[in-house]
Amino acid sequence: MDFNSLETPYYHYDLALLRRTLDEVKRCTKNNPEFHVHYAVKANFNPRILQTIAAAGLGADCVSGGEVSAAAAAGIPSEKIVFAGVGKSDSEIITALRTGISCFNVESRPELENISELAAKEGVTARVAFRINPNIDAHTHAKITTGLSENKFGLAPEDLLPAIRRAQELPSIEYAGLHFHIGSQIQDLKVYVTLCHYINNLLNELEAAGIATPSVNVGGGLGIDYVHPKENPIPPFEKYFNIFRHELRLPAGCQLHFELGRSIVGQCGTLIARTLYVKEGRSRKFVIVDAGFTDLIRPAMYGSHHFTENLTAATRPEATLQPYDVVGPICESSDVFSRDELLPPTLRGDLIAFRSAGAYGEAMASCYNCRPLPKSYFSE
Ligand code: LLP
Numbered sequence: 386m387d388f389n390s391l392e393t394p395y396y397h398y399d400l401a402l403l404r405r406t407l408d409e410v411k412r413c414t415k416n417n418p419e420f421h422v423h424y425a426v427k428a429n430f431n432p433r434i435l436q437t438i439a440a441a442g443l444g445a446d447c448v449s450g451g452e453v454s455a456a457a458a459a460g461i462p463s464e465k466i467v468f469a470g471v472g473k474s475d476s477e478i479i480t481a482l483r484t485g486i487s488c489f490n491v492e493s494r495p496e497l498e499n500i501s502e503l504a505a506k507e508g509v510t511a512r513v514a515f516r517i518n519p520n521i522d523a524h525t526h527a528k529i530t531t532g533l534s535e536n537k538f539g540l541a542p543e544d545l546l547p548a549i550r551r552a553q554e555l556p557s558i559e560y561a562g563l564h565f566h567i568g569s570q571i572q573d574l575k576v577y578v579t580l581c582h583y584i585n586n587l588l589n590e591l592e593a594a595g596i597a598t599p600s601v602n603v604g605g606g607l608g609i610d611y612v613h614p615k616e617n618p619i620p621p622f623e624k625y626f627n628i629f630r631h632e633l634r635l636p637a638g639c640q641l642h643f644e645l646g647r648s649i650v651g652q653c654g655t656l657i658a659r660t661l662y663v664k665e666g667r668s669r670k671f672v673i674v675d676a677g678f679t680d681l682i683r684p685a686m687y688g689s690h691h692f693t694e695n696l697t698a699a700t701r702p703e704a705t706l707q708p709y710d711v712v713g714p715i716c717e718s719s720d721v722f723s724r725d726e727l728l729p730p731t732l733r734g735d736l737i738a739f740r741s742a743g744a745y746g747e748a749m750a751s752c753y754n755c756r757p758l759p760k761s762y763f764s765e
Contacts, residue, residue: 566604654743677713
């Protein structure tokens with residue numbers, strides 16, 4: 386495929402890297418049959434990506450009825466699908482019940498009652514795990530921290546026991562265990578040690594109360610290297626899984642679930658844009674590209690930086706790097722990919738690559754300004 390001739394902007398996915406990443410996840414978990422990895426579909430629901438992940442045998446973590454259907458359509462077996470989220474609508478719950486998913490990660494008492502009623506009407510039993518808000522700081526960006534008590538997620542720990550007792554009473558509910566997710570793009574892996582110790586204490590308390598815990602789900606959040614994507618294309622899965630292997634004390638037979646999104650798909654995707662104009666402002670030089678925050682919102686929304694390369698200039702003789710503000714065409718001043726990005730002298734028509742865009746890139750694209758959604762292309 387001649388990527389240079391494709392209409393920009395588009396996402397390019399390196400499926401070989403995705404498969405290598407999946408192989409590493411499998412290698413690191415193969416000796417622990419009680420470990421179950423679910424891919425967090427929200428990171429990227431492109432059908433080719435989902436099919437590749439399904440073929441590797443991972444389950445799915447979904448946060449909407451649409452994601453449940455997308456995961457099932459991609460071939461992920463229903464018994465490997467879990468469904469989380471603070472605001473599941475009736476129709477989404479019914480979709481999930483009819484799909485026969487393995488577990489609802491329930492975040493409030495009213496949600497439990499509602500799932501129970503809907504399951505009774507459908508004539509099925511819903512398995513539910515309770516999401517606990519452990520009030521642990523994941524030391525990541527404020528907008529993607531989820532485990533603090535000020536966040537909307539999960540049950541307060543003191544509400545857990547009554548919720549479990551209620552679940553055990555309800556005829557259409559089966560109590561499946563505990564769920565956690567403390568944040569995303571976690572780079573300081575020590576926070577997972579804190580989480581494990583927290584879970585150990587909670588498991589002891591539940592045991593003392595006579596409650597058996599069939600499963601624990603520790604969520605996702607493992608970060609990727611946005612600064613050196615080429616040197617570190619595969620995240621530190623070994624280190625990550627070892628923490629749970631060594632720090633968690635699970636009761637016999639308890640299953641351990643993971644929900645990894647970014648770490649699986651982040652590095653395999655690149656957003657490719659074309660330089661429309663190079664504009665010399667009074668104080669700054671702008672590279673104006675044809676991709677904007679409608680294609681990749683992370684810089685505008687979280688102040689994230691994606692490793693940026695001028696692919697066309699790489700074919701010209703080497704020249705001194707210059708600082709450019711790399712911006713998109715959207716009519717908002719937040720439509721900036723980076724400021725003072727050091728690039729070789731850049732010309733109209735040059736292709737610009739934004740790396741590490743496989744997670745929360747295409748999945749968060751929008752049609753703002755009546756712009757079409759970016760297309761996607763794949764290499765094997
Ligand atoms: N499980 C639950 C319950 C979650 O809410 C999330 C992500 C995950 C798993 C997967 O987390 P991961 O392994 O991908 O970190 N749009 C933001 C990230 C939002 C994450 C939301 N929840 C970004 O672009 O950085």
